[in-house]
Amino acid sequence: MLAIRMRGVVKRYGAITAVAGLDLEVPEGTCVGLLGPNGAGKSTTMKMLTAQAIADEGELEVLGCRLPGESKHARAQLGVVPQLDNLDIRLTVEHNLLVFTHLYRVPRGDRKAAIERALRLANLTERRDALVEELSGGMRRRLLIARALVHRPRLVLMDEPTVGLDPQVRQGLWALIDGLRADGVTILMSTHYIEEAERLADSVTIMAEGRAVAVGPPSELIRTHAGREAVEVYGPPPVLHEVEAASAAAGLRTRRTGTSVAVLSPNGGNGDVPDGHRRPANLEDVFVLLTGEEIT
Amino acid sequence: MTTAAPTADRTGAAPHLGRLERPALAGVLVRELINFRSYWKSTTFSSTVEPTIYLLAFGLGFGSLVSTVGGYPYVEFVGTGTVATAVLFASAFPAMFGTLVKYQYQRTYDAILAAPVDTEELVTAEAVFIAVRAGIYGCVPMLVAMLFGLEPSWGMFAVPFIAALAGFGWAGFGITIASLLKSFENFSYVISAVLTPLFLVAGTFFPIDQLPEWAQVLAQFNPLYHCVQLVRDAVFGWAGWVDLGHAAVLVGFGLLTWRLAVWGMARKLIT
Numbered sequence: 001m002l003a004i005r006m007r008g009v010v011k012r013y014g015a016i017t018a019v020a021g022l023d024l025e026v027p028e029g030t031c032v033g034l035l036g037p038n039g040a041g042k043s044t045t046m047k048m049l050t051a052q053a054i055a056d057e058g059e060l061e062v063l064g065c066r067l068p069g070e071s072k073h074a075r076a077q078l079g080v081v082p083q084l085d086n087l088d089i090r091l092t093v094e095h096n097l098l099v100f101t102h103l104y105r106v107p108r109g110d111r112k113a114a115i116e117r118a119l120r121l122a123n124l125t126e127r128r129d130a131l132v133e134e135l136s137g138g139m140r141r142r143l144l145i146a147r148a149l150v151h152r153p154r155l156v157l158m159d160e161p162t163v164g165l166d167p168q169v170r171q172g173l174w175a176l177i178d179g180l181r182a183d184g185v186t187i188l189m190s191t192h193y194i195e196e197a198e199r200l201a202d203s204v205t206i207m208a209e210g211r212a213v214a215v216g217p218p219s220e221l222i223r224t225h226a227g228r229e230a231v232e233v234y235g236p237p238p239v240l241h242e243v244e245a246a247s248a249a250a251g252l253r254t255r256r257t258g259t260s261v262a263v264l265s266p267n268g269g270n271g272d273v274p275d276g277h278r279r280p281a282n283l284e285d286v287f288v289l290l291t292g293e294e295i296t
Numbered sequence: 297m298t299t300a301a302p303t304a305d306r307t308g309a310a311p312h313l314g315r316l317e318r319p320a321l322a323g324v325l326v327r328e329l330i331n332f333r334s335y336w337k338s339t340t341f342s343s344t345v346e347p348t349i350y351l352l353a354f355g356l357g358f359g360s361l362v363s364t365v366g367g368y369p370y371v372e373f374v375g376t377g378t379v380a381t382a383v384l385f386a387s388a389f390p391a392m393f394g395t396l397v398k399y400q401y402q403r404t405y406d407a408i409l410a411a412p413v414d415t416e417e418l419v420t421a422e423a424v425f426i427a428v429r430a431g432i433y434g435c436v437p438m439l440v441a442m443l444f445g446l447e448p449s450w451g452m453f454a455v456p457f458i459a460a461l462a463g464f465g466w467a468g469f470g471i472t473i474a475s476l477l478k479s480f481e482n483f484s485y486v487i488s489a490v491l492t493p494l495f496l497v498a499g500t501f502f503p504i505d506q507l508p509e510w511a512q513v514l515a516q517f518n519p520l521y522h523c524v525q526l527v528r529d530a531v532f533g534w535a536g537w538v539d540l541g542h543a544a545v546l547v548g549f550g551l552l553t554w555r556l557a558v559w560g561m562a563r564k565l566i567t
Contacts, residue, residue: 090335098326098330099330100411103327104323
C-alpha cells in the first residue's frame, strides 16, 4: 500500500517550473528522504501534498485520496512539520497543541491524552506552560513535531525538519524521528542534509531541477553510483586539476569537494590511483555525480 | 486514542469532506479564542475607548452648541451613531492588520490549512469571530450614551446583532483588502481614501440630509450609513420596511465581502 503516489507531476510558477514531471512513491510504514539542494522543488512538492499548491499536470494520491479534490480528507490523516516556524508564539506549548487537537478533530474525551502523549514524545512535558516565544529553537522544532503528531497521523510530512539547528539539537531530533519510524509512522522528509537522509531514510529520492534523478535505499544508491570507496586528494588547485585529468584518462569519475578532489570507485579504473585519503563512498558523492551540484 | 478523521475507503475514492464543516469552523474559532485571551485588554481598549472619545468630544462638545438633531438630543444622536464607528474600528482594522500578520509574518494560515480546514472555512471563522467581537464592542458607545441620558428601550437588544451583522461585512472587507495588498503601508491608502470618507458620510455626527444631493445618493451605498440608521431606529423606534431595507443592505454587504474575502485569500494561500 502506498501512502503517497505522484505521477508526472508538474508545477509552474509563471515562467519557472518548480517541479518538472516528478514521480514519487512512498510505501506505508517507511521513511523516505527527499534530498536535493535549495530550489530543487522539495518544498513545492511538500506543498502540493497538502494542496497548498495545486499541480498543473500529473496525478497525486495521498493515503488513497486523489488530490486536490480529496485533499481535505487526506489532511485529516497526515501531520505536517513545516520548514518555517508557524507556531502561535504568544500561546503556551500546551495551548498550541490544544488548538491543533481541535483543528484535527480529536474527539473531546481524547484531547487531554493526545496532548500528554505529544508532549511526552517531544520531551516537552516540563515546558508545557512555557510561552512559545520563550523556547529555544530546538524546543520549537520539537513542538512543531509534537503538533504534527497530536492526532496520531498515518503519514507525517517533514519539510527540512532540522534546518538551522546546531548539530547537538539536530541529533536529538533525529532520535525523535527515528522513534516515529520505528513505531510504523510513514514519513516523507525533505532535507538537504546528506547525513540526515543517510541515517533516517529507508529510501531516498534525489531531486534536481524539479525531477527525481535517483531513487533507492541509500546504501544501494551509493553502491550503484559511487562504488564502495573514494580517494580524497587534497592540494592546491593546479594539483587538483592534474588529479582530475589523470583520473579521467584512467576512466575514473571524480568530484570536487571544496579544497579536494574525490576519486570515486578508485579500483575500477584502468590506471594508477592517486595517493590520498581512502574513505567509504557516501550519498553526497552520489548526489554530486548525478546532479553536478554541491549540497550546501 | 482515536481520531475523528474518517478513514479512507480502500476500495474506491475517499469521500469528500463537506464545505463549511462545523469542526473546521470550531477549530479556527477555538484558536482565535485562546489567542484572544493573550491580547483582549489592548484590543478592548482600542476598540471601545476611541469611539467613546468621539462620542464624548462630539456629543458633549457640539452638544453644548446644538441641542437637538433630527428631534433627538445631540448626545443621543451621536451615541447611537458611533455604534457604527465602534463596529468599523473593531472589525475592518483588525481584519486588515490581523490577516496580513497571520499569513505573511506568522504563517499561521499555512499551519491551519495543513489541517483539514479549507480557505472558505478559515475565512468564514475568522470573519465570524471578528463580527462577534464587533457586536459586543459596538454596544459600548450606546452604553456610555445611556450614562448621559439615553433612555433604555427594548430595541437596544437588537443592537449587538446589528453590530455583528455589520461587523461581519467589515471583517470580510478587511480580509479582502489584506489579501490584495502586500504591506501595512498600503493600508493607509484604503484608510484615507475609503474608510475615512465612508465614516464621515454615514450620518454619525450629522444627518446626511445636510449634505449635497449627490453625497446623499452616495451614502445609500455606504454600509456604515445603513448601520447607523438601523441602530437609531432600533433604539428610538423601528421604521418598518425602511429598516428591512437597511438590514438587507447589511446582509448583502456581508455576503459580498465574505465571498470576496474567500476568493482573495484562496488566491493568496493556494498557489
